[in-house]
Amino acid sequence: MKIAKYPFAVLSAALFTVMLITPISSISNLIWLNSVNMPIGIFKSLEVLLFDFQRLGILLYGVVIIGFAVAFSVTGLLTKYINFHAKYLYAFAGACAIGIAMYLMVVLLFESELLGGNRTIIGKILHWLAGFFGGYFYYFLISKNYDYTFIIRYLGVLYAYIILGFSLNWIFTPDTAAADFGFILKDLADNAQNALLKDFTSFFVATLIFALLGVVTLNPTWFFSAGIIYICAAIFNLTAVLIHGTEYNLIYVGEIFLGLWPIFLGITILIKR
């Protein structure tokens, strides 16, 4: 656990930083949309913030993980030779990692700024600050000793992060979400639309809540609940193909994956206890 805490601290600090970075682009965009009299309300703002956190966040997560892994490894070596508060060194390293990552994204992408929130000086400073706090958080994580629950919680949050994407699609863009499953929403009768939306949305939102409850309480029952639902979905996907003659599809692979992940977390908790 002592060695494992470092990579998981990087992964956790990166996720924390992504939570700080993505709203910079979202909010700057919302401010602009509001300035041109687009009807931005709470619901639309929430839609933009959550979608950005889920979709833009995944891209940024990869970038920040790489940046932090390099920066914190170097800083770890430097702390052995530099007599300075380590927490500030890590915070500074986090800011540098984000600054360099943002710069490289521009250089490597035809000199174009992919992140809307990074186009202004204020936006850039906010990104560096997010990196600074990310580094500080990393130091906070490595300065304490953890047991297995640290990894369980991290993997639980990551699982919930993935499920969040499906949930958002069904809540905010049901047409697109339904199309992914072969439904043309507007062609269905009103009752059928209603049934489809409430069932699918409940399915994903419930498993998201189960996963988050598992992360908070570390009660394996919540993880098992989420896992059982997806395993059942996989089983009945295949029975629909084999018994009822529906077209073969590969969705069951994802369902098995999303089912086994929380079940593995639940079993780990049981064994460790």
Added chain:
Amino acid sequence: MKFYLSSFLFLFSIHSSAEYKFETVLDNLDDAWSFVFLSEDKILFTEMPGKLRIASLTNKSIINVTNIPEVAYSSQGGLSEVVLDPDFNTNNKIYISYSAKKDNKKITLYLASAELKDNKLVNRKIIFEANAYRRSPAHMGAKIAFLNDGTLLLTSGDGYDHREKAQSLDNHFGKIIRINRDGSIPQDNPFISYKNALSDIYSYGHRNMQGLVITSSGEIYEHEHGPKGGDELNIIKPSLNYGWPAITYGIDYSGAVISPFTEKEGMEQPLFTWIPSIAPSDMIFYEKDLYPELKNNFLITALVSKDVKQININDLTIQKSLFTDLNFRLRNIQDSPKGYIYLLTDGPNNKLIKILPK
């Protein structure tokens, strides 16, 4: 021997598909971007690094045109469109659009006119410089077309980093420009009397427009690259706002939301939207008789879907994919004076392909 060899090569370069045959008439071009027919046998074409060249399609000879302006060739910038003046037969005048640095600093879009004499551009002058300065030549637009009243339209893209400016009228990002052929501004332009608007703007709220067609009846059709999803075909009317980036059917390449809105009063809806993106790169409205099945259809080349989309003007909801056997990213499409369709593939070492009718 030479005859047999050339016949063999000719046969070898003809590909067939279920409906059409393809003949490669030019290859190893250096990132050629657009072309125009000087005659049935001769084309004038641009290469993005900054070359304007004349090619014979029968003997494959290529001549460089001299006195070309210096261009900023990188990313999506360089020497872009070339068109002939409607009175080219009498005045030898051509127009070229290109990206270049202003005072060796930022890059913008330029439009120049010149006379083509003895393979040289003479009396070359810049007739338009876009108030759309950027650090890299992304989303330039650069398409040119002539209205039936003799004025000229030019598309000026949003520059990617400057997308929000497409909604304000004090710059040329994301605008269609209308000017006279000498660069002066027509007095009936829609924003001529607006205090805070550039008077050469014809329509606004565009992204990266790379297809611009004016039909014989005078209607203006344009298509533009959307972000991830949301490429659009629009009918253009003066003064109208086409919504980008306040309304869009796509999301950013990063996955970020550009706008949660797809419509708003006062902003135009596209005639057609491509989701996922096909990356439309050029368009003609085919009005000749050589391919009867394509008559009165838009033919739109695409980079990502590697085909030509055929859309009937009378039913824009129906589209057909053509020439998919080629499997090339397609950059440009033109029809010759006799009506033959030619396609230009995209990128370095690209080629010009003639489509032979059924």
